Amino acid sequence: xxxxxxxxxxxxxxxxxxxxxxxxxxxxxxxxxxxxxxxxxxxxxxxxxxxxxxxxxxxxxxxxxxxxxxxxxxxxxxxxxxxxxxxxxxxxxxxxxxxxxxxxxxxxxxxxxxxxxxxxxxxxxxxxxxxxxxxxxxxxxxxxxxxxxxxxxxxxxxxxxxxxxxxxxxxxxxxxxxxxxxxxxxxxxxxxxxxxxxxxxxxxxxxxxxxxxxxxxxxxxxxxxxxxxxxxxxxxxxxxxxxxxxxxxxxxxxxxxxxxxxxxxxxxxxxxxxxxxxxxxxxxxxxxxxxxxxxxxxxxxxxxxx
Numbered sequence: 347x348x349x350x351x352x353x354x355x356x357x358x359x360x361x362x363x364x365x366x367x368x369x370x371x372x373x374x375x376x377x378x379x380x381x382x383x384x385x386x387x388x389x390x391x392x393x394x395x396x397x398x399x400x401x402x403x404x405x406x407x408x409x410x411x412x413x414x415x416x417x418x419x420x421x422x423x424x425x426x427x428x429x430x431x432x433x434x435x436x437x438x439x440x441x442x443x444x445x446x447x448x449x450x451x452x453x454x455x456x457x458x459x460x461x462x463x464x465x466x467x468x469x470x471x472x473x474x475x476x477x478x479x480x481x482x483x484x485x486x487x488x489x490x491x492x493x494x495x496x497x498x499x500x501x502x503x504x505x506x507x508x509x510x511x512x513x514x515x516x517x518x519x520x521x522x523x524x525x526x527x528x529x530x531x532x533x534x535x536x537x538x539x540x541x542x543x544x545x546x547x548x549x550x551x552x553x554x555x556x557x558x559x560x561x562x563x564x565x566x567x568x569x570x571x572x573x574x575x576x577x578x579x580x581x582x583x584x585x586x587x588x589x590x591x592x593x594x595x596x597x598x599x600x601x602x603x604x605x606x607x608x609x610x611x612x613x614x615x616x617x618x619x620x621x622x623x624x625x626x627x628x629x630x631x632x633x634x635x636x637x638x639x640x641x642x643x644x645x646x647x648x649x650x651x652x
Contacts, residue, residue, distance in 0.1 A: 364536065368398045369622050370418035371427040372411050374455070376403040378536065379564065380589045380611055381429060384454055387615025395623065408435045415439045418448075425449040425622035431505045434458050440468060449625030452613075453618040456506050460634070469631050473609050473619045475507050477639045479514025479561075482586050483640060485605040486557050487524040489584045494556035497548060498531040499541050499565040508533070511561045511588060522568050529555055534565045541568025542575075557584035563594030563606055568600045590642045590650050598647050608640040608650055 360465065371380055371388060385401060392399035400423070404411035408431045418426050419442050426443055427448065432438050436457035441590065443450035444465040452460075452470045460470050500514060501508025512531070519526035530548055534541035545558065558573075560566035566587030573583060580602050587594055590608035597603035614637050621631045640648050 366396060366398050367425070367626060368400065368423045368625060369425045369427060369619065369626075370414075370421075370423040371399060371401040371429075372404050372414040372418075373401065373429045374404055374411075374431045375406050379591050379593060380562065380609070381454070383591065383611040384429065384615045387612035388619050389615075389621045390612075391616040395619070397619065397623065399619075404431050406431055408432045412438050412442070416426040416441050417553055419446045423425045423448065424626040425451065425594065427451045427453055427618050427622055428457075429453050430455045430457055432504050434504060440465065444468065449622055451618050451622045451625070453614055454507075464633055469621050469625070469633055469635060471614055471621060471635045473614070473636070473637050473639050476514065476607065478507075478588050478607050479511035480518055481607045481639060481641045482511070482588055482605055483515040483518035483524075485643065486559055486576075486584055486586050487518060487521075487526060490526065490556055492523055493525050495529045495554065496557040496559050497553070497555045497557065498528055499544065499569060500531065500533040501536045501561040501565075503515045503533055504643060505536075508561050508589050515559055516594070526557075530554060534560075534568065535549035536564055537563050538568040538571070541565035542572045543568075545569045545572035545573065549573075555583070556587065560587045561586075563587035563589045563591045563597070563603070566603055566606070567593060567597055570597060574602075584642065590640075595642075595651055598642070598644055599651075601644075604644070606642045606644050610637050610640075613637045 402414045411431050433455050440459050449467040454472050456470050495539055500512050534544050558569040566585050583603045586605035588607040590606045594606050617635050624631050
């Protein structure tokens with residue numbers, strides 16, 4: 347009997363006091379500055395909570411991202427966080443996690459299933475895009491005194507945020523008190539270089555405008571580079587972006603970027619990790635977890651510099 351009790355004690359001692367949670371993450375791209383902040387927010391929070399965070403780069407490929415999720419499922423992780431490459435192609439990802447009964451958190455870019463109904467143990471963490479483009483456009487309208495011509499730089503056409511932000515801008519600029527004409531509107535895929543090339547081509551074609559309204563800071567910075575290369579006085583044109591990234595805030599400090607909208611990527615990452623942890627522990631989590639947008643201008647940018 348004594349031997350049996352000792353064996354039981356040794357057996358219990360051999361089991362760790364707690365099992366470290368394993369959360370797997372697949373990101374749209376590791377090359378995107380905003381998404382880097384988002385991922386770092388997850389990593390820092392996971393470190394504080396002693397979570398083993400496994401992150402992979404989908405490299406803008408929906409098929410690659412699905413394969414990564416399938417591998418996460420096969421490896422039996424405790425939860426999966428997905429920053430979707432294509433929100434319209436998430437059904438297979440959702441199904442793979444649901445079939446394996448593994449908690450799934452979408453972050454920043456909502457899945458199509460957000461509107462049609464997500465299964466149990468599935469949630470979305472992000473910021474309400476109905477606010478982002480609206481804040482940006484209203485600020486631009488105010489700076490232009492309610493009239494003028496603008497060009498719009500859009501994110502990828504398959505991206506929910508890009509579509510909603512653009513629609514927000516169009517809605518504001520069609521108001522009676524904001525008679526702003528959109529003279530050009532094209533996608534630059536969140537990319538600084540593509541935005542620079544696009545704005546340069548517009549100016550070469552003789553298109554004139556009073557403001558550049560970009561779906562993100564990277565494209566706004568590309569526009570600034572094109573304007574400066576053409577010898578434009580930055581005081582003569584309004585440039586607006588979204589995200590309040592470090593580079594965006596640096597451009598604002600330099601007097602080149604007039605408006606941006608803070609999307610708290612770090613906080614989104616933290617909330618996503620906590621939601622994944624809670625769902626894996628069987629705790630209830632809201633289907634949608636919003637992190638508010640905040641307007642940033644030269645007058646209050648110091649509060650966001652950190």
